[in-house]
Amino acid sequence: MRRDEAALQALASAPEARLLLLDGIDPQLTGDGALVWGKVAQAGDAELVFLGVDAEGVGSFAAVPRPEQSHIGPASPALWAAMASIGPSDLAIYGLARSLVGWHARHRFCPRCGSPTLLGKGGWQRGCVNEVCGADHFPRTDPVVIMSVEHDGDLLLGRQPRFPVHRYSTLAGFVEPGESLEEAVAREIFEEAGIAVEDVRFIASQPWPFPSSLMLGCHARALSRELTMDESELEDVRWFSRAEVAEAMEARERGEAGVAFDAPGKHAVAWHLMDHWLKG
Structure with missing residues (x-):
């Protein structure tokens, strides 16, 4: 369907078509943490990204924001708090939309020749308008490794300066x-x-989607426990016992900080790596 411009236009023109309402690339949420949807007409002349169809065949779209409304920084404290309240299905939809519209907002010009680019395939491609160049560009995904590291029954965790107080991951x-x-x-653990x-x-x-990563969760066994911290990356790194x-x-599941440290939330793969380690 992404390749069928007529079908996409028909979906977007249908009276029941939905537009995911965003504040730049951040979500708009109801009081109970659900995504807010509007009508496609609210997008004005913005480019539309096709998110998919529901069980009834209704199309869902998101509008590409202006370049200044897109950023590649980490999630703000407010967004961290919001993500903890969004349901899994809505969180997946938002993550897809944020990655795509952010990429389009930042890639309006061809990196090969500098000419303008136009959205294609429902938002899953951009094409250079320069006939001599004609390059196609696709939304990128950056691989990131994230890892639990153990030594003699202890787990290695660190904290970055931007983390909430007492948070280790x-x-x-x-x-x-x-x-x-x-x-x-x-390499990352050694660095x-x-x-x-x-x-x-x-x-x-x-x-x-901060901005477009794929977190690849791994586990490794340390050969020693004497630490040399990279102060340009971390504020602290230390070993924590299984207890x-x-x-x-357990404290995080209650919405509280632990005694030794504050664990990441369940919406982060780090929590699941730690849970996997605890369960052996």
């Missing part, structure tokens, strides 16, 4: 060109914490 970093996932895990690891295993993945991690996770 698993280490993470972008996969670099020419690396395997296993190499990226080993940030100064330790070597082995037995890197893939656990689970999660799309992360401390379990208490922090």
Whole structure:
């Protein structure tokens, strides 16, 4: 359907067609944490990204914001709080929409020749208008490794300066060109914490629209526990016992901070890596 312009136009023109209402690239939410939907006409002359159809065949769309309304920074504290209240289905829809409309807002010109680009395939492509160039460009996804690291029954966690007070989480970093996932895990842990690891295993993945990452959750075993922290990346890094991690996770499920640290929320793959480790 993405390749059928007539079908997409018919979906968007239908009176029941839905437009996901956004504040730039941040979600608009009802009082109970649900996404807010409007009519496609509210998009004005903005480009439309096709999000899909529901069980009744009703089309859903999102409008591409102006370039100044799109950013590539991490989630704000307000958005972190909002994501904790959004249901799984709505969170998945929002994540898709945020990644796509943000990419379109930042890629209005061809990186090959500098000419303007136009949205195509329902928002899953942009095409250069320069007939000599004619390059096609596609929404990007950046792979990021995020990993639980253990040594003698303890778990390695760190905190970045932008984290909420007392928050610790698993280490993470972008996969670099020419690396395997296993190499990226080993390099990132060595760079940030100064330790070597082995037995890197893939656990689970999660799309992360800040701005367009795919989090690749892994687990590794440290060969030593003496830490050398990268102060340009982290504010603190330390080992936590199994009991401390379990208490922090139980507290997070109650909406509270743990005694040793404040664990990430369930909407983050870091929580699931820690839970996977606790369950053996």
